[in-house]
Every structure is written in C-alpha cells, then in structure tokens.
Amino acid sequence: MAVLNPQQLTGQDEDHLVTLPCGNRLQQEVALAFAALQADARAAGFELAIASSYRSFARQLAIWNGKARGERMVHDDGGQAVAMSSLSPQQRLHAILRFSAIPGSSRHHWGTDLDVFDAAALPADYQLQLSPQEVAPGGMFDGLHRWLDQRMKAGESHGFFRPYAHDRGGVAPERWHLSYAPMAAGCELQLNRECLLACWDGSDGEEALMLREEIGAELPAILARYVQVEAGWCPAHYRP
Numbered sequence: 001m002a003v004l005n006p007q008q009l010t011g012q013d014e015d016h017l018v019t020l021p022c023g024n025r026l027q028q029e030v031a032l033a034f035a036a037l038q039a040d041a042r043a044a045g046f047e048l049a050i051a052s053s054y055r056s057f058a059r060q061l062a063i064w065n066g067k068a069r070g071e072r073m074v075h076d077d078g079g080q081a082v083a084m085s086s087l088s089p090q091q092r093l094h095a096i097l098r099f100s101a102i103p104g105s106s107r108h109h110w111g112t113d114l115d116v117f118d119a120a121a122l123p124a125d126y127q128l129q130l131s132p133q134e135v136a137p138g139g140m141f142d143g144l145h146r147w148l149d150q151r152m153k154a155g156e157s158h159g160f161f162r163p164y165a166h167d168r169g170g171v172a173p174e175r176w177h178l179s180y181a182p183m184a185a186g187c188e189l190q191l192n193r194e195c196l197l198a199c200w201d202g203s204d205g206e207e208a209l210m211l212r213e214e215i216g217a218e219l220p221a222i223l224a225r226y227v228q229v230e231a232g233w234c235p236a237h238y239r240p
Contacts, residue, residue, distance in 0.1 A: 004110065009191050010199040011057035011109030025054040027111035030180040033158040034114070040151070040158075046144045047120035051130055051176070055108035057199060061207060064103050067096045068210035075099070077172060079131060093214045097226045098172050103209060104199040105191070105227045107163065107177075112184040115176045118144040135175040145175050161234040170225035181234035189240060193223065 007013035017025040026034065034050075041048035066072035067084075074082045074095050082095050107113040115130055121140045122128065135141050151157040159182045164174040200209050209215075215222060231239075 004187060004190060006195045006198065008111075009109060009187060009195055010104040011055065011060060011106065012199060014054070014056065017054055017111045020050075020053075022050060024050045024052075024114070025111065026114065027180075027183060030112050030183060033160065033180055033182075037151075037158045037160060040156075041144070041147070044147055045120070046118045046147060048144065049117055049119040051115040051117050051128055052108065053114040054111050055106060057103050057109065058206070060101065060103040060106050060108070061209065063100060064096065065207060065210045067100060068092065077132075079133070089211060089214050090217075093211045096211075097170070097222070101171075101226070102196075102200075102215060102222075104196050105223075107179060107184065107187075110184060110187045112180045112187060113163075114178055115174070116144075116178055117141055117176060130174075130176050132173070141176070148178075155235070159238070163229040163233045165233065166230065168225075168230060179234070181238035185234060185239045188229070191227070193219065 004016060005013065008016050014025070016027055018028045018031055019025050020031055038048045063072065067074050070084050074084055074092075076082055076095075077098070084092055084095065087095060101107070117128060117130070117134070118141050121144070123140075126140075128134075133139055135145050148157065148160075152161055159180050160178040161181050162175060162177060163179045163184070164171050164177050167173050200212060200215075
C-alpha cells in the first residue's frame with residue numbers, strides 16, 4: 001500500500017507527483033498504468049485523454065470559495081444554475097458538495113485520480129463540459145465509457161475503476177472520473193478527520209475556507225455522504 005503524508009493526502013505537498021507530456025500530474029505508477037490504458041483505447045479506436053488530474057489544495061479552495069461566494073456557477077443535476085442567493089448557508093453547502101469536494105478531501109489531491117474524455121470524439125468548436133449529457137447513452141463519449149465498462153468488468157482496465165459510478169445521495173455520478181485502485185484504496189484509509197481539520201484550520205496566510213462553520217456542524221455526516229465512497233467501487237483484492 002502506498003503511504004502518503006498528511007500534506008500529500010490533502011493537496012499541500014506535490015513531491016509524490018510526476019508531470020506527463022500533456023502537462024497533467026500523477027504518481028509515477030499511476031502514469032504508467034494510464035499510458036497502458038491509453039494504448040489499449042487507441043487500438044480500440046478511442047483517444048483517451050485527461051481533462052483533469054492532480055489538483056492542489058489551493059486550487060480546490062479557489063473553486064470552493066468561488067462557488068460559495070456566487071462567483072462560480074453551481075448547477076443542479078439537470079445542469080441548471082442553482083439560485084444560491086436564495087439558499088441558507090447549509091443548503092448552499094450541500095448544493096456545492098453535490099459536484100465539488102471540500103478542499104483537502106478531494107481524491108484529485110492524491111495523484112491517483114483523473115477525469116477523462118475521448119479527444120477523437122470532441123468537435124473542434126466544442127468546449128468540454130464533463131457533463132452527464134456527454135457520457136449518457138448516445139452522448140459524444142458514450143462509446144469510450146461503454147468500452148471502459150467492458151474493460152473494468154473483464155479486469156483489463158489496468159487498475160482503473162469508477163469511485164462515483166452510482167448515485168448514493170451524495171456526490172453525483174461521474175462516469176468520467178477514474179481512480180487507480182491499487183493506490184487510491186490505501187489513500188482512502190489514510191485520509192481521516194484529523195488530516196482534514198489540520199488543513200482547514202492551519203492555513204496561515206491562505207484564504208479561509210468558506211462555510212467552515214456549516215461543515216463542522218455536521219462533519220461526520222458529510223464525511224460519510226460525500227467523502228467516503230461505496231465499498232465495492234473496485235474489486236476486493238485492491239482494498240487493504
């Protein structure tokens with residue numbers, strides 16, 4: 001099991017990462033496994049590409065606070081903008097959590113997780129959204145994801161599986177989000193309440209985490225609903 005320190009788990013230390021030719025960053029083992037998956041995809045007629053991989057605490061904080069302040073759009077399950085100004089702070093918190101992780105709790109901090117798309121299916125004048133419509137049956141990336149489904153079912157996905165495959169009432173399903181189970185399953189066990197409290201409360205000189213009081217008021221429920229993923233997201237032999 002790969003062991004990350006608390007700063008690496010929460011996106012504050014990047015020493016565990018390598019930079020890919022495309023500019024994205026992953027752990028070395030993850031990068032090699034993804035290159036193998038890319039080669040298989042290319043042979044099947046897909047151009048498997050990374051939309052997002054490692055994301056730092058600072059970057060996640062900017063996204064989170066931008067949504068909390070109403071500077072970034074928060075959308076509902078249908079893709080429509082949520083009228084955040086009409087919601088209570090607690091309601092705003094859950095609206096954001098549906099699609100965005102609290103800084104420090106994102107799997108993108110670990111260097112094991114990435115969002116993917118089929119570059120060959122992307123029209124030249126189209127702005128990638130990573131939306132449910134793109135990966136739905138008949139959507140532009142449906143073919144790639146059906147192929148990935150088959151590879152995962154056959155145990156031929158080079159260790160990549162989907163932690164957000166099903167709607168459990170917390171994070172919305174994200175078919176585009178792949179996680180490298182041989183390492184991510186261990187990171188799940190290492191990330192704990194103490195790590196998160198330390199990164200939320202010890203960020204001297206950094207912008208404060210918005211909605212911090214609301215997060216603290218129901219932290220155990222938030223961790224269970226939005227941070228922990230279902231036990232069966234990957235085969236049992238990957239889980240410590």
